[in-house]
Amino acid sequence: MSHALIWFRRDLRLDDNPALEAALRAGHAPIPVYIHAPDEEAPWAPGAATNAWLHRSLQALDADLRARGSRLIVRRGDSLSELEKLIAETRAEALHWNRLYEPASIARDTRIKQGLKSRGLTVESHNAALLVEPWTVQTGSGDPYRVFTPFWKNARTRLVAAAPPTAPARLPEPPVLLAGLGIEDLKLEPAPPEPRWDAGFWQHWQPGEAGAREMLDAFLDGAAHGYKEQRNYPDRIATSKLSPHLHFGEISPRQVVARVLGQVWPAAVQGDIDHFLSELGWREFSHHLLFHLPHTAQENLNPKFSEFRWAKPDPAHLAAWQRGRTGVPIVDAGMRELWHTGWMHNRVRMVVASFLTKNLRYHWKHGADWFWDTLVDADLANNTQGWQWTAGTGADAAPYFRIFSPIAQAQKFDPAGKYIRRWLPELATLPESALAAPWEQPDLVRRLAPGYPSRPIVDLKASREAALAAYSGPKSKPPPER
Known part of the structure; x- marks a missing residue:
């Protein structure tokens, strides 16, 4: 069977993972890969709290892969160099990844796609992070939106209730001799003599796909009812707290929307649901702005x-x-x-x-x-x-x-x-x-x-x-x- 590399980044889940689905659909045996290259995201390399979460999220992904017969191959270094090594070691015929939308990531991914495609490799990227791609929502004159309300009015019509695909129960095992680092070798967590400043995090969070699903279940059963008003009160459990899970791709906005739209809500709750969906819309709008106006990460937009x-x-x-x-x-x-x-x-x-x-x-x-x-x-x-x-x-x-x-x-x-x-x-x-x-x-x-x-x-x-x-x-x- 031919092999395809699945390059994981901030899409650390198996359900609704378009890169994984595409490789399986093409008949390839997927080889899950994570390459640690924070310098490639400069000047916005991940911060300390992000790295602490990433450590546990990678562990959760690896455990989910192993439960299906696969495993996560972890490497560190220049992404293109490491991908080239993996292609040579596995004789992979294809490379799939899910898109990132930050300026540095777009530039890096474009360079990698062009370079590997020129050598005859099948290289495909997919949307796993957004409800709508930034370049597909435009004003009547073809410009990007700069105001949320008309943006969301346009994008809101594209939401679908259909449940996205789930991961297969079993996945092929990567080549036995294919080597990788241990997740702990990435040194993402604070380690002695540095104090464990992140100790309090894990009383509140469970990184990984299972934790994301549990957080969504808890929200839909509880805080979604009354969300529009109650979300303003910080002393209450009244928000979804899905933001870190969405950021790391442990759950997709499509999965969230499918659950929300697929559920029958009392009429009294409909305003709460609409408001929650609009908060997802603000996330989309933020990515829309950054994609079209990348200088705003450092400079005033106005x-x-x-x-x-x-x-x-x-x-x-x-x-x-x-x-x-x-x-x-x-x-x-x-x-x-x-x-x-x-x-x-x-x-x-x-x-x-x-x-x-x-x-x-x-x-x-x-x-x-x-x-x-x-x-x-x-x-x-x-x-x-x-x-x-x-x-x-x-x-x-x-x-x-x-x-x-x-x-x-x-x-x-x-x-x-x-x-x-x-x-x-x-x-x-x-x-x-x-x-x-x-x-x-x-x-x-x-x-x-x-x-x-x-x-x-x-x-x-x-x-x-x-x-x-x-x-x-x-x-x-x-x-x-x-």
């Missing part, structure tokens, strides 16, 4: 902000934000949740981003870089779009005068203070009336929470006024809808 007066970061203030020591409880709770779990509730992401870009008036890239290193769902498209949206510099962005009040956000979306108390245990004994703005009751804080900052690192009112004054220069507005 050129009116090219001369904006960002403040020079104070290293002590930036560190206080990173470590959850700003003295603003809802901000600090979010940053502590991120550090402990590798994830942060979306409502709180907007609050901490607004604090950094508006109250501190630091360039959004300082926040994007920190999130990139600490999030287990550190997706370049989503991370870029999220930060530019809050900063007001991106497509479909929040208007420049929108500055999240961390006090109002805490009072509205964490009214009982459960979220703040969970992640800031030093404030656990404060009454609810003091949790949103403890500096307003200094005597109480000195007595009950002496270890917490006595006041915020920046005056919220004064910094808001300074931000409004600075932002009123560009007065950046999103382009008109097309």
